[in-house]
Amino acid sequence: MKKTVTDQTFNQQQSEMLRRISKLESQMNGYPIPNAKILTLTWDKSQGGFAILGGADGVSGVLQVKDADGNIIITLDENGLTYSDGETTIARFGQWEE
Numbered sequence: 001m002k003k004t005v006t007d008q009t010f011n012q013q014q015s016e017m018l019r020r021i022s023k024l025e026s027q028m029n030g031y032p033i034p035n036a037k038i039l040t041l042t043w044d045k046s047q048g049g050f051a052i053l054g055g056a057d058g059v060s061g062v063l064q065v066k067d068a069d070g071n072i073i074i075t076l077d078e079n080g081l082t083y084s085d086g087e088t089t090i091a092r093f094g095q096w097e098e
Contacts, residue, residue, distance in 0.1 A: 054078075060077060060078040061077070061078075062075065062076070062077045063075070063076040063077070064076075071084065072084055
């Protein structure tokens with residue numbers, strides 16, 4: 001006799017698996033996960049510590065701040081800090097360029 005899984009059973013099993021994964025993730029809090037590929041990262045609850053962008057494998061880091069419409073307001077990269085007008089830059093060593 002062939003067993004079939006109903007949608008309800010499947011959903012219950014899926015919910016239980018997600019609950020277990022969430023519990024494991026909370027238990028791993030504070031342990032580094034090397035070489036993780038993260039699809040999305042939310043910063044609304046992040047605090048403390050610091051973030052390092054770039055430096056690995058000869059790649060420079062880039063930080064962009066966007067407005068509510070998705071327009072880039074500020075870019076911080078290897079050239080310094082550039083405002084959204086694209087012309088005003090605070091260079092790496094504090095010299096102004098316009």
